[in-house]
Amino acid sequence: MRYVSPYDPAARTPVAAAPRPESVTGRTVALLDISKNRGAEFLNRIEHRLRERGAEVERYAKPLFSRPALGELIERIAARADLAVEGLAD
């Protein structure tokens, strides 16, 4: 029985996650503030702890939590950082 699929196979191709490094020492970590309430405070604490462990930290932000980050922001983070942390929820 042949059916017409509602799915787009091109969109279903899974993207593998990059391998996880053993430590953050010497790595560049991008912190992305999605502009949820008090996200910056949370990321400040994360930055402090990462620097204590020898990481380089770069801060990024997108103006609205309710819309996806623009491609150029994602590309910039991907080009400059080894790891990324998003301040995701409230």
Next chain:
Amino acid sequence: MAPAFTLPSTTGAPVALADLLAAGPAVVVFVTDDCPTCELALRRLAAADAAVTVVCEAPPAAASRLSARTGFRGRMLSEPAPYDTSRAYGLEAVPTTVAIAPDGEMTETVVGWDAAALSAIVGLDLGSEPPARKPGCAAKSTYDPAQLAADADTGGDDPEAMFELGWTDGLPTVAPTPERVAAMLAGRDPSVSLGPVPPGMGEATLERVAACAVLAGCRPEHFAVVEAAARAMLVPGFNLHGQAVTTQPAGQIAVVNGPARAAAGLNAGMGALGPGTRANATIGRALRLVVALTGEGMPGRLDRSTLGQAGKVGTCIAEDEERSPWPPLHVERGLAAGTSAVTLVAGDAPLSISEHRSRTPQELAAALGWGAATLWSPNWWPIGAATLFVICPEHADTLAAGGWSKADVRRAIWEAVQRPAGELRHGEFTNRVGAAADEELVPKWDSPDDILLVVAGGEAGRFSAVFGPCVGMDWSPVTQEVRCDT
């Protein structure tokens, strides 16, 4: 002598009896995919890892699903209608298990499930839990040819197949066969793209939207509205992406205006919010399936709504323009009278507001407004999003009796629902409330423009309803014209 056969396998290359016998004696088990005794036999054979070849009287996809359901990992062959191989073997019932020696002689035949006899044939203990024996079903080679032809048309049109594929919102869906999808498209170009559907960004070709409409249970006369609603949903200003992945319960609500309502058979009267009307239920559902399937916004996966709500199966209503004392929603929003349109709003399940006593427009407008005052959260004022009220005919009559226009009603609702900031400054409150002086009045809505009104519902009963909006997702209502000609 065992009749020769060459049949397709579910894993690819066709398999001939001669191939099986070249490796030694063979055990062939004939089954169908809708026989409980065949499933029992396959489960037991699979559990014992018996080396048998199964011939399934069903298409390869159905045979594959049978393997998956029973855990059978051996060679599964698919026998197509009209089941000449089964007929050649003289089958009356399934399961029938035949042991065949390398020279082709049939050394043993077992009909039905018989634990002892089948254990002996395969040389393994197939287990002793009951039943020890169980008859099966008629082999399809015994069916009347007319019955076989009728079955071939539907070809195993089984709701379970859709559940197994995951092409459902939890309720049964209609299989999107090529014929049904073509009928739904009614000559439209299937390759036309409406764009990527968030959050998974699957491309909404008209063919995929039509597949969703078939799955939802739509008929072809519903599709013009489905297409317009899908286009509206993908307008950037609607921000479907935010709605599709939020922890909020909101879904996408469609309000239909114009001649398209009658053309689709939409209900604007008694029971307009459901259930009971195919057009309302299936059009709303088709839209949601585009999000959940094509857009991969399936609850629990990319859709992260904490609780969800029943309206997310689908919500579509028509405005009762003939009963309403006012201009219809789409004309208010700038379209010409006589055109057809869908307006999309992002909102929760409807909240009912009973008001059986108010006799003046002022009293009633205030009651409707205060009924909506705790939408989203009791102290979240202003709510900051467009809020759709469905006004029942009796309420519309009362509001219009004072000569009130829709704009007058909106203004009255807005004015009535205001509270001092000091009273709101508890629990979850807005920055505006946080910054205001205690005695400063804060309205539930930023402006009357955030209040949308349509008239619908039965003649008797003073129940209106309001949809709690999706909040903070940077969305605006979108109105899209419905193209009624193909």
